[in-house]
Amino acid sequence: MTAPLTLYSYWRSTTSYRVRAALNLKGVPFETVPVDLLAGVQKSAEYAEINPGRGVPTLVLEDGSVLTQSLAILDYIDARWPEPALLPTDPLVRARVQAAAHTIAVDVHPVNNLRVVTHLRDAYGADTDGAMDWMRHWMVEGFMAFETLVQDDTPFAFGHAPDLADLCLVAQVYNAHRWGVDLTPFPKVQRIEAACLDVPAISAAHPDQQPDAETPA
Template sequence: MLTLYSYWRSTTSYRVRVALNLKGLSYRTVPVDLVAGDQRRPDYVALNPVQGVPTLVLEDGTALTQSLAILDYLDHVVPDPALLPSDPLLRAKVQAAAQIIALDIHPVNNLKVMNRLKSEHGASADQGIEWMRHWMTQGFHAYQALLPDGPAYSFSDTPLLCDICLVAQLYNAHRWGVDMTPFARLLEIEEQALKLPAFDAARPENQPDAT
């Protein structure tokens, strides 16, 4: 069986949980408490030198890291349902939207960055929250501007890679009080996605380590 090292509030872990569920793959979850520093344990660092989550360990013991790389792997080994469309132009658009979340918003808002802002640059807790809200708001505006009219999800009537990234990031947006008034389209996508069992089961609050 696949083993997913995950933290319940990690949006990157959330992405992989959704994909595993959509693909119908069985897996067991091993919690990694990022707040307690479990990611720095020597045994875990041996699996994931970046000291983050997720890590997906295959049945042969191979450890995969970085959520987008894991999602790409899963899409190749279990191609149905596809996370990326076959049309090259639409594929590029879906990847661009996903990367707004995964490469523009997430890296500047992750726990390591927030801790550094506070410990080395004197940011207060409130300033840290405003930092996260700023980058999420900017990214959501860019994401929403890319979307066509009509599909139930971002670019299709079925959820794709970008929708997985979006829904996970929206969890953080709600958690940190981002003003979602300008983002009605994104909230519609989220509402539609969370009706699906694959997304619902992957919600942070439904994880074994949720507190």
């Protein structure tokens, strides 16, 4: 019997959230191996052998092949399991979907990454308020751009079904809620998040639904 896919993931990781949602949408079974980023498990020698970047997600395929970097993993998933598609076939629309997705995944997420914020604190003396202001600033910048890039008249970013842009956005909005970003100026962002969370495959990928999620005190 073929072994299932194994996803090394952290429950609050927005990049892991994207990949979980994509696998769920396509009906691909996988096993989750939690990687506690706050405890530093990703820095261990054992994990570094799997993912030299010491991050999540990491996807291990049935034959033992290892994939890292969420956008690369999503590209693989979409190529191997084409339905439902995360990217349209029309070259112009495809580029627009990717531009919106990258606005979140390339412009916002990297500067809000845990290790970046930790370095701000350790190397530059940023306190908790300073670190939160940093994260909010880049999320607001990204959401402002995203609002201009997506459609006005569809529930999702570019149509009536979720695509790559939607998966990148809904994961980042989870972070925005955590850090108290005011979403009032971003009606499209709010609309798309609501549409995404109405999809069972995406809501099942939500951080609070993961096996390693912390139980509120």
